Amino acid sequence: MKKAPCLEANGMTKHLGGLYANDHIDFSVEEGEIVSVIGPNGAGKSTLFNCITGFYPPNDGKVFFFGEEITHRRADTICKMGVARTFQVVQIIGDMTVLENVMTGALLRYAKIGYAVKKAEEVLAFTGLGEKKDFLGTALTIADKKRLEVSMALATQPKLLMLDESMAGLTMVELRGMIDLIKRIRKNSMTLIVVEHVMEAVMEISDRVVVLNSGKKIMEGSPKEVVRHPEVIQAYLGERYVVSQ
Amino acid sequence: MRKMTFKQISRGLIALIVVGVFPLLTTNTFAQHVMILFFMFGMMGVAWNIMGGYAGMFSFGQVAFFGIGAYTSSFLLITYHVSPWIGLILGGLVAALVGAAIGYPCSNLRGHYFAIASIAFGEIVRTHFNNWKMIGAAEGLSLPMLNEGFRNFMFHSSKLPYYYIMLVFLIISLGICYLISTSKIGYYFRAIKESHDVAKVLGVNVVWYRLIAIMISAFLTAVAGTFYAQYVLYIDPESVMLLPISVQIVLISMLGGAGSVMGPVVGAAILIPISEITRVWLGHKGTGVDMLIYGFLITLISDYQPQGLPGLLTSLGKRAK
Numbered sequence: 103m104k105k106a107p108c109l110e111a112n113g114m115t116k117h118l119g120g121l122y123a124n125d126h127i128d129f130s131v132e133e134g135e136i137v138s139v140i141g142p143n144g145a146g147k148s149t150l151f152n153c154i155t156g157f158y159p160p161n162d163g164k165v166f167f168f169g170e171e172i173t174h175r176r177a178d179t180i181c182k183m184g185v186a187r188t189f190q191v192v193q194i195i196g197d198m199t200v201l202e203n204v205m206t207g208a209l210l211r212y213a214k215i216g217y218a219v220k221k222a223e224e225v226l227a228f229t230g231l232g233e234k235k236d237f238l239g240t241a242l243t244i245a246d247k248k249r250l251e252v253s254m255a256l257a258t259q260p261k262l263l264m265l266d267e268s269m270a271g272l273t274m275v276e277l278r279g280m281i282d283l284i285k286r287i288r289k290n291s292m293t294l295i296v297v298e299h300v301m302e303a304v305m306e307i308s309d310r311v312v313v314l315n316s317g318k319k320i321m322e323g324s325p326k327e328v329v330r331h332p333e334v335i336q337a338y339l340g341e342r343y344v345v346s347q
Numbered sequence: 348m349r350k351m352t353f354k355q356i357s358r359g360l361i362a363l364i365v366v367g368v369f370p371l372l373t374t375n376t377f378a379q380h381v382m383i384l385f386f387m388f389g390m391m392g393v394a395w396n397i398m399g400g401y402a403g404m405f406s407f408g409q410v411a412f413f414g415i416g417a418y419t420s421s422f423l424l425i426t427y428h429v430s431p432w433i434g435l436i437l438g439g440l441v442a443a444l445v446g447a448a449i450g451y452p453c454s455n456l457r458g459h460y461f462a463i464a465s466i467a468f469g470e471i472v473r474t475h476f477n478n479w480k481m482i483g484a485a486e487g488l489s490l491p492m493l494n495e496g497f498r499n500f501m502f503h504s505s506k507l508p509y510y511y512i513m514l515v516f517l518i519i520s521l522g523i524c525y526l527i528s529t530s531k532i533g534y535y536f537r538a539i540k541e542s543h544d545v546a547k548v549l550g551v552n553v554v555w556y557r558l559i560a561i562m563i564s565a566f567l568t569a570v571a572g573t574f575y576a577q578y579v580l581y582i583d584p585e586s587v588m589l590l591p592i593s594v595q596i597v598l599i600s601m602l603g604g605a606g607s608v609m610g611p612v613v614g615a616a617i618l619i620p621i622s623e624i625t626r627v628w629l630g631h632k633g634t635g636v637d638m639l640i641y642g643f644l645i646t647l648i649s650d651y652q653p654q655g656l657p658g659l660l661t662s663l664g665k666r667a668k
Binding site: 155156157176177178179181182186187188189193194195196197198202205206207209210213215218254255258 | 529530531534535537538541542544545546547548549550551552553606
């Protein structure tokens with residue numbers, strides 16, 4: 103029997119008022135893959151993330167995590183099962199230090215503070231925030247905040263990591279650092295789903311790309327296939343550019 | 348993580364010795380009374396802090412728990428001759444259950460909305476008690492005069508036993524708060540306070556942990572309620588269920604610094620004497636001057652030091668450098 107995919111979404115549908123933010127989206131992610139979800143603003147990428155991770159109840163469709171259905175489960179239960187995520191707008195605990203932030207994530211797997219601290223230090227050393235572990239969350243730059251958010255997600259020891267625009271608004275140097283971090287995360291046999299606008303990063307890290315537009319999946323394929331596809335170019339740049347190609 | 352330092356422990360011990368011998372040095376019962384109220388409000392501030400300062404639920408309905416504690420033990424004592432000590436535990440449990448029952452449907456309320464709901468909760472409970480014939484309605488309950496002694500939780504000849512009992516309650520509450528602040532649930536509370544979303548992605552069951560915070564807070568507040576009933580021996584809704592008591596509890600915690608273990612005690616040490624002394628000096632004229640002064644002080648504090656006294660101390664410290 104074939105092993106169940108890490109994540110499988112069938113017919114994901116979410117209406118926000120009269121708008122179909124997600125309209126019957128199907129996709130699946132194999133274990134160890136990095137799949138990017140791209141699309142213009144308002145395409146439904148974040149909504150898809152929210153429906154998968156239990157933050158929004160989907161109106162229709164089912165989500166399976168390693169074959170087990172997780173549709174309509176609570177967000178914290180899904181996290182416990184091994185799905186971690188970050189947010190488009192960074193979510194960290196401002197009045198805690200970097201170490202405490204990550205430790206709070208590690209507490210999901212360790213009841214004792216001491217063990218959680220050890221795990222948190224390990225994670226921080228890995229993500230390169232070790233030297234800033236005593237900084238307050240609010241005192242960090244945006245790049246470090248995003249890195250911290252990834253660290254917190256990693257501290258919950260997930261099998262699947264979902265990053266929502268972890269590279270938006272970074273300088274070139276910071277961007278390189280983040281791409282490098284994602285590659286290193288992957289080496290630890292992690293599966294990743296990444297929502298990203300920065301095409302440079304998408305091209306470099308993704309095994310597969312899923313393209314959404316106006317709530318629908320318009321195509322799926324390797325990064326190279328996707329950027330050449332007329333429908334994708336049209337969604338991003340308008341019809342004129344398709345013709346001129 | 349936030350372990351106590353030697354300096355903090357020694358400071359705590361000195362403070363403990365000072366408050367321990369204080370009532371032996373003075374025969375002034377008013378001073379003893381103010382100290383007892385200070386401990387009692389300190390304890391309720393600590394209880395509020397677990398819910399408000401750590402878990403971010405700004406409750407303006409604590410007085411309901413206070414009243415439920417006072418009424419449960421008093422009613423059981425009067426009707427079934429149940430020992431106030433058992434009443435104290437039962438009152439705490441009833442308050443915790445009521446807190447959970449009202450907290451559950453309020454699970455998604457945050458910030459101002461939670462505060463509004465908590466005011467409504469406090470007022471609903473008061474109105475209910477004001478009309479509930481079985482427990483004396485608006486006439487309240489007078490506790491029977493029993494023999495003096497620890498067993499009956501009643502002392503007529505001296506305030507000293509009340510003083511020490513309340514001090515012990517306060518210390519126990521501080522211990523509980525300290526344990527919470529240094530353990531997993533304390534960190535989870537703080538995550539919830541920051542945002543429900545961040546708590547959820549860290550795998551925190553937000554609804555459950557909020558209920559835990561409410562129940563611990565309600566239990567401790569109700570224990571203070573039972574103490575108060577045993578101390579004044581007469582309770583009615585107007586004395587144990589009024590909104591200003593809830594506001595007082597919030598002010599104490601905010602002034603002392605919400606989210607730190609000792610904060611509410613510091614706040615109570617300042618606000619309770621001010622409120623009692625202005626009341627005794629100026630309150631009897633019926634002009635409300637005491638409330639004016641009290642209100643003025645609070646306005647000053649919230650205008651200039653919204654982080655409470657610790658904020659003031661750190662900013663003074665910075666200026667000194």
